Amino acid sequence: MNDPTNDWKRVLDSHRLPEPVYVTKPTMPDxxxxxxxxxxxxxxxxxxxxxxxxxxxxxxxxxxxxxxxxxxxxxxxxxxxxxxxxxxxxxxxxxxxxxxxxxxxxxxxxxxxxxxxxxxxxxxxxxxxxxxxxxxxxxxxxxxxxxxxxxxxxxxxxxxxxxxxxxxxxxxxxxxxxxxxxxxxxxxxxxxxxxxxxxxxxxxxxxxxxxxxxxxxxxxxxxxxxxxxxxxxxxxxxxxxxxxxxxxxxxxxxxQLETVDQEIAQRAALARLYRERLETLPGLKLLPHNKEVTPNHSYFPILIDEAQFGISRDALYQALRDCNIVTRKYFHPLCSHYPCYAALPSARPENLPVAERVAQRILCLPIYGSLPPETVGAVCDVIGAIHRAAVAS
Ligand SMILES: Cc1ncc(COP(=O)(O)O)c(C=O)c1O
Structure with a gap:
């Protein structure tokens, strides 16, 4: 019998990137x-x-x-x-x-x-x-x-x-x-x-x-x-x-001002790549397009529905980390959970059901101008492989 933990380990081992990739990195001037x-x-x-x-x-x-x-x-x-x-x-x-x-x-x-x-x-x-x-x-x-x-x-x-x-x-x-x-x-x-x-x-x-x-x-x-x-x-x-x-x-x-438009254009291309690869994966939701907005692609958030994707946001975060991909759970915990605000009546979780749900499911993927498109491809490969391994186990 195949041990599913071994399958999972094999997925992570075969997709580990040689160097850590962080959620962002500044593009330095000359x-x-x-x-x-x-x-x-x-x-x-x-x-x-x-x-x-x-x-x-x-x-x-x-x-x-x-x-x-x-x-x-x-x-x-x-x-x-x-x-x-x-x-x-x-x-x-x-x-x-x-x-x-x-x-x-x-x-x-x-x-x-x-x-x-x-x-x-x-x-x-x-x-x-x-x-x-x-x-x-x-x-x-x-x-x-x-x-x-x-x-x-x-x-x-x-x-x-x-x-x-x-x-x-x-x-x-x-x-x-x-x-x-x-x-x-x-x-x-x-x-x-x-x-x-x-x-x-x-x-x-x-x-x-x-x-x-x-x-x-x-x-x-x-x-x-x-x-x-x-x-x-x-x-x-x-x-x-x-x-x-x-x-x-x-x-x-x-x-920085001389290169910021190029930075945005590079991010736009990476965001397109992410969209092409992730839009169709079950259990992932991406930010909607709005024709009235010219975006800057400062972040690439995804929302993970555990029931459809196969594992939770936290499990995906950890699996990606094991593959040297450092994502961020912006914004978890909610500010209303900080000890300095948690006692406020407006901070009660029952008053903020959407924010509570989003904070449990959100994950921001790496995006910055100098990030090679192949690395975005590799991040999508890992996410796809993790999803397949999760639903198969
Ligand atoms: C939404 C938001 N507000 C305020 C700040 C604070 O900006 P700074 O770090 O420049 O003080 C940040 C980021 O750092 C932020 O993400």
Missing amino acids: LGRYTQELESLWKTGWLTNQGCMHQDLERRLEQHLGVENLSLFCNGTIALLVALQSLRINGGEVITTPFTFAATPHVLHWNGVTPVFADIDPHTFNLDPARIEQRIGSNTRAILAVHVYGTPCDVDALQTIADRHGLAVVYDAAHAFGVRYKGQSILRYGNASVLSFHATKLYTTIEGGAVVASSQQHKERVDFLKNFGIADEETVIGPGINGKLNEFQAAFGLL
Whole structure:
């Protein structure tokens, strides 16, 4: 008799990749060009505080993204914190999603706001507008929505709800660099949008981020707040913070900007390959296409239905790891499960059934510009082989 454990072991052994493949990897700029860019810093000694490269990068990012009033930051988390402060969202309650990175609810907490979690849409994994209105109360100040994986939220529905109740809308657009919706930048919606340029992101300044403000006056307020509230040498107009991006990061960002479109195009080709190979596998669900969206392919999430696929998400995660393929369970656990939020009434699992289900089933596969198409093929081979072995055992 054949021992199924041996079959399983054979599948993993025969598909193991020689080197680990991670979920993402930054595309590095040419080192010679980067050192050249830095030479000017040795001449001027101007290392931070809105230097020439910082100013240049703000302008170029605005042009590239098709937005105005962009303010650079040292990271996306401080950018979020300041975006909320700039809109005076510093108390009461804000409705947000549990299916996001830790920074989203944490910036609310740091601003003295109680996060109120609302459930997500089963197809886009973004805040479900139908669930938001049920959570609005007399203390609600704003909606903090996330374009998860770069998929646009239902921005029109969110704005209608916000207008009806007099709420601000802030978008955590950490994943949405370059995404367009109905022909314009997704960053143009709401009262502010916030980007992250962390090393794991499609476009990176190593650490970094930006606020896209809604007017020039709003950008000025954001700029004061990110620079200790300093207006001039002798005037501090409010309790700001230090959120500045330095010149080394700006130089990195300027070079990254030259290659980011190519990075997106390479990812698009890899995403197509994944789709061709995985779309027909039983028990796997991929993100839907939306004709109104120009995506950036920052992530390639799959949803695993254990009953049809043959094994659970966690088992697939482990099997892939055994084959040297390092996937990530973004976003498991849900933020509503963190000990600091779990006691909130809105965090109860029965209030968030879709998010609970998605967090148990989601897996993000490797995707980045320099990932060879053959490796994507190999990842799909492993997933297919695991599925066949699982349903046969
Ligand atoms: C959805 C989301 N929000 C906020 C952040 C925080 O950005 P940063 O790491 O630049 O502080 C990240 C990523 O890191 C993120 O994925």
